[in-house]
Amino acid sequence: MKVLTVCGLGMGTSLILKMNVESILKDNNVKANIEHMDVSAANSTDADLIVTSNELAGNLEGHKAKLVVIKNFFDKEEIIAALKEAAII
Structure with a gap:
């Protein structure tokens, strides 16, 4: 599975989100290639x-990828809940 973590500029917060998503997916035995980037590149x-x-x-x-929305990129429990709701983990 290819996963993109996206923020406005593709630098700080998307990298933090990438690390959190990567950790959660690994803990749940989900193999994924994860990249962080800005919204323009993600499109x-x-x-x-x-x-x-x-x-x-x-x-x-309009992007073909499934979209998961997170309010707090630092809150692992929120990320876990959102990934469960999207049937990723």
């Missing part, structure tokens, strides 16, 4: 899953 990148904020989700409408 033109093929993926199975995109994890991003509510503010950026609208910019990714």
Whole structure:
């Protein structure tokens, strides 16, 4: 599975989100290739899953990837709940 973690500039928060998603998926034995990037790059990148904020989700409408929206990129429990709701873990 290819996963994108997306923030506005593709630097700090998407990297933190990437590390958290990577850890959660690994703990749940889900194999994934995870990349972090900005919203513009994500629009033109093929993926199975995109994890991003509510503010950026609208910019990714029309992407074929399943979209998971997170409010707090630092809250692992929220990320786990969102991935469970999306049937990823």
